[in-house]
Amino acid sequence: MAVGIFDSGLGGLTVWNKVQERLPEVDFVYLADSTHAPYGVRNADDIYDLTCAAVQRLFDAGCDLVILACNTASAAALRRMQEGWIPRDKRVLGVFVPLIEAMTERQWGDNSPPREVAVNHVALFATPATVASRAFQRELSFRAIGVDVEAQACGGVVDAIEEGDMILAEALVRSHVDALKRKMPDPDAAILGCTHYPLMQEAFQAALGAKVKVFSQAELVAESLADYLVRHPNMMGSGEAALLTTGDPARVSDRATQFLRRQITFTAA
Ligand code: DGL
Numbered sequence: 728m729a730v731g732i733f734d735s736g737l738g739g740l741t742v743w744n745k746v747q748e749r750l751p752e753v754d755f756v757y758l759a760d761s762t763h764a765p766y767g768v769r770n771a772d773d774i775y776d777l778t779c780a781a782v783q784r785l786f787d788a789g790c791d792l793v794i795l796a797c798n799t800a801s802a803a804a805l806r807r808m809q810e811g812w813i814p815r816d817k818r819v820l821g822v823f824v825p826l827i828e829a830m831t832e833r834q835w836g837d838n839s840p841p842r843e844v845a846v847n848h849v850a851l852f853a854t855p856a857t858v859a860s861r862a863f864q865r866e867l868s869f870r871a872i873g874v875d876v877e878a879q880a881c882g883g884v885v886d887a888i889e890e891g892d893m894i895l896a897e898a899l900v901r902s903h904v905d906a907l908k909r910k911m912p913d914p915d916a917a918i919l920g921c922t923h924y925p926l927m928q929e930a931f932q933a934a935l936g937a938k939v940k941v942f943s944q945a946e947l948v949a950e951s952l953a954d955y956l957v958r959h960p961n962m963m964g965s966g967e968a969a970l971l972t973t974g975d976p977a978r979v980s981d982r983a984t985q986f987l988r989r990q991i992t993f994t995a996a
Contacts, residue, residue, distance in 0.1 A: 729754040729966035730952070731785030731793035733778070736764035736889050737983055738923030739796030742822065744987060745945035746794075749953050754968035756788045758996060761974025765885040766799040767854025767921070774856060775804040779812055781973075782819055784996055789966025792818045792959075794952065798920050798944075799854045802862035818962055822944050823866050825951035826918060830942055831870045844871045846916040850907050850939075852931065853920035855880040863920060877911035879903050881921070888923045891982050897930045904934035919943040926986055971996035 732743050736759050743757050760766075760781050766774050778800040785793045795801045801821030813819050828834070831844045851863055858880040867874060881903045887896035907914070917939050919925055925943040932941050956962065972979040972993045983991035 729756045729788070729790050729964045729968060730956075730962075731755070731782070731788065731790030731964070731966075732757045732796050733760075733781050733785060733793055733800070734758075734795075734797040734922055735760050735766040735777075735799065736885070736923070737761075737979070737986060738885065738888070738921060738926070740983055740987060740991070741922050741925040741943075741945045742794070742796035742948050745949040746952055749946075749949035750956070753956070753963065754966065756785055756790055756966050756968065757970045758785055759970075759972045759974070759979060759993070761889070761972045761979050763973065764889055765854065766797065766803075767856045767885055768882070769856060771803045771856070771860070774800060775807055778804040779808060782808070784971070786814075786817055788969065788971075789964050791816065791964040792820070792955075792962040794948065795819060795821045796922050796948070798822060798922065799856045802853075802857040802860040806862075818959075820952075820955070822922065822948050823863060823920075825947040826920075826942060826944050827863070827866050827870060828951075829947045830916065830918070831867070833870055841868065841870055841872045843873050846940075847874060848911055848914045848916075849874055849876045850911055850914035850917040850935070851876055851878040851920050852881050852903060852907070852917065852924060853878065854885060855882055857920055863918070875911070877907060877914070879907040879910075881924075884927065885921065885923045888926055889982070891985060893927075896927055900927050900930040901934045904931065914939055916940045916942060969994065
């Protein structure tokens, strides 16, 4: 019984780690498309093609349900995939909606009209492709009114993390937070809209200041998935747990072990 988890690279491990903790009885097949990461600097057609190929690989591994633990794929490709590509007996879910539901204090499936919420000034940090898609603002507008969103495209951060250069990643985080603050000096909440960014959560929080509430996805997605599987137990699939990469397994395993501070072993996809 396995559920698929996909990311362009290592960022989705932040989600994989939490869903495993929350659902120890479920097996997960994680696929990192390391050869093609980062996705965030690619155009929407490219992201769509790569995401479909990766999700197909997870279907082939026995997964009926795939979580796109990648905001860039969720923002730039998911809607198009849902409009015609996904087979009827499979499901692909993105990571945006649980985050927006948490921020707007809504329950799963609450389809009531948009309303005023506690946060008014929201800073969104995401990849250039996610920011360009405006998917976050679109999903938010279905649920909340009166929220001012300022988005900052954080070029370079994913590359630095994938290379294991945390000093560069930290410097880039500080400069992107500075750039955001020039546009929105006093945000009351910040969204880490890329699954790589929780690896830099302390740097974001330090640069933003303690007063800013930082939302990141891993725990929220784990809760939403647990809830989904209670309602759809037939979507567990038939595959076996694995960590797959389209890149060099030894190199990807080293980086993953460094990030999660325990032995993580990838094999070739
Ligand atoms: N971690 C991904 C995201 O959530 C992808 C980043 C990238 O490949 O640029 O957006």
